[in-house]
Amino acid sequence: MTLPRLHPRQNAIAAVLGVTPPFTNPAMLAAEALRRQVFIEDTLQASGLTTLVLGISGGVDSLVAGRLAQLAVQALRTRTRDGRYRFIAVRLPYGTQHDEDAARAALAFIRADEECTVPIENAVQALAAHLPKLSTLPARRRDVVLGNVKARTRMVAQYALANATGGLVIGTDHAAEAVMGFFTKFGDGACDLAPLSGLVKGQVRAIATASEEQSATSEELVHKTPTADLEDLAPGRPDEAAYGVTYDQIDAFLHGQPVDAHAFQRIVTAYEASGHKRAQPLTP
Secondary structure, eight states, X not given: OBOOTTOHHHHHHHHHHXXXXXXXXXXXXXXXXXXXXXXXXXXXXXXXXOEEEEEOOSSHHXXXXXXXXXXXXXXXXXXXXXXXXXXXXXXXXXXXXXXXHHHHHHHHHHOOSEEEEOOOHHHHXXXXXXXXXXXXXXXXXXXXXXXXXXXXXXXXXXXXXXXXXXXXXXOOOOHHHHHHTOSOTTTTTOOSBOTTTTOOHHHHHHHHHTOTTOOHHHXXXXXXXXXXXXXXXXXXXXXXHHHTSOHHHHHHHHTTOOOBHHHHXXXXXXXXXXXHHHSXXXXX
């Protein structure tokens, strides 16, 4: 069973998430990429700060956000003649990252002004050691809790670096992850600016593919299987395996295109269950 085009629930959710309409031609794609780069420039300049910080995982989301960030600070340096503007790309590995080569390739493509590495394993394990309740949890539940600790530790490190350098933290959230709630609250969901917001996964890939600096390496990164890689019991578990639907189905849903009943229900259920992640803290 396929649901009719422009199902009211799809439209309503897409509107809340500010979904960007499909790119209909290369000029529209290029204009949207430039608009988001200028958004980064304007946001940093308006803040009175001079540095951008972003964690680089090796996936297409941080690849695109990182390249836009570097182009933004280069443009700011040219336009303002202020050489203080810079972008710091930070690696935040937990132990040995299974796709370390992809992360290194992403850094080579982004060409950030500065790179640094902040291992997080010791910090995560030190916190876990002071939480004896964790050891009483079933293995699967404990793995999920620690996965969220990893994501939040990475954000602590990024904000520490931003604080130390007078900067803003960039997030990589986009509409396809937002609708599924596939981010850690106050972890990778925390940032000062989210330049990919509203894009579906295919549009993030399209921006990467359209880059003038595209290479064989970047093409591999664009189509690399997306994974949050937070779980010790299932390292490298694909996002789509966690979702139970594909990114193509999620993108179609968000763009008001037909999806089968199973995909529709999975997406709506995930969206409704994760509403607390997208909301501001409750107040009296």
